[in-house]
Amino acid sequence: MQTNTPFKDLIFGNHPVLEALESGKEINKILVLRGAVSEHTKHVLQLASQRRIPVQKVPVEKLNRVTRKNHQGVIAFLSPVSYHRIEDVIPNLYEEGKNPLVVVLDHITDVRNVGAICRSAECMGAQAILLPTKGAGALNADAVKASAGAIFNLHICRTDHLEGAIRYLKESGLSVVSCTEKGSETLYNGVLSEPTCVILGAEDTGIQPALLALSDQHLRIPMAGQTGSLNVSVSAGIILAECLKQRTSVENTVA
Structure with missing residues (x-):
């Protein structure tokens, strides 16, 4: 509170x-x-x-x-938030009957971007954010403000080994999705209704090759304008909205 x-x-x-x-x-x-x-x-x-x-x-x-x-x-x-181990969070989500949606921030350092992504993630139904211990924007008061408090409703996880954590998520049944402008498929051809891990990279360096190699899907956001790219927090909102759309559609079909 x-x-x-x-x-x-x-x-x-x-x-x-x-x-x-x-x-x-x-x-x-x-x-x-x-x-x-x-x-x-x-x-x-x-x-x-x-x-x-x-x-x-x-x-x-x-x-x-x-x-x-x-x-x-x-x-x-x-830190104004408590950190968790992703290895503890995923089993609990399954036990609660939830469809895991984890957002991985690959060395995104701007704290306001981190906060804005957390806001979109929580609004669109993600349960956890995964950050590297080093090389990520601190979850400080500015991040909390940018998240509009959404950070407090998410499991915030840190890891020393991002690559190892992604392998764990794959082994736990999550589809690993890298969001990159060089993606082989558009976002709207992706499969996002199943347990999913969405990886977002820093705007200047993108997603590191080791994580791209582990990914099951490489998706890009289709664009029609002249500008070459979107702010990472805006991209996150678009991607996570598509996750929610697909998941809601599947739930309605099952019902």
């Missing part, structure tokens, strides 16, 4: 960050002073590694740009 209290998305200093790590608070990433060798720093790095939290070692100038207060060489960015 949301409140009107602003989300405080960062903490700093050795003891506050250690307490956050030890208490299990959700953390998007941690900035640590490059070259720091104190016992506190080592403890922070150890706990972050155990919890698979991304750590960036940065110069003091970057830390000072984040906060002018006494950060003691360590800053943690808190």
Whole structure:
């Protein structure tokens, strides 16, 4: 449940960050002073590694740009959402009798795009978002705002190995669909009514080759104008609307 209290998305200093790590608070990433060798720093790095939290070692100038207060060489960015394991989410969806629809964000870094995609995903019936631990836009207050709160109604999953997670989804019966302007079929010829994993890539680099190779379908959005591409969040909305259309059609036929 949301409140009107602003989300405080960062903490700093050795003891506050250690307490956050030890208490299990959700953390998007941690900035640590490059070259720091104190016992506190080592403890922070150890706990972050155990919890698979991304750590960036940065110069003091970057830390000072984040906060002018006494950060003691360590800053943690808190997450307003709880993270899940995709390996736990999929079995639960099947047990609940749901038709899984998972949206994978392949290194999409713009937090507002991430939030907007989450909004479309939740509206169109997706149950989960899968992100890489490193190289993805942080689910911070800006992402929550862009999602209009939809993030809180989704299972947000992180993985250290996106390729391995996609293999798991395939083994779990999901059809893997890559959305790319070089797709061999148009979106409207795709099969999206069955358990599906939709992969979206960053606008500049697209979907990585390893994930394209794992995909069962490569779909493109047909366009009639002169502009060569769509914003990734707009593409997500179009693709997920087609998923909902096909799934609703199948449900009505069965009924």
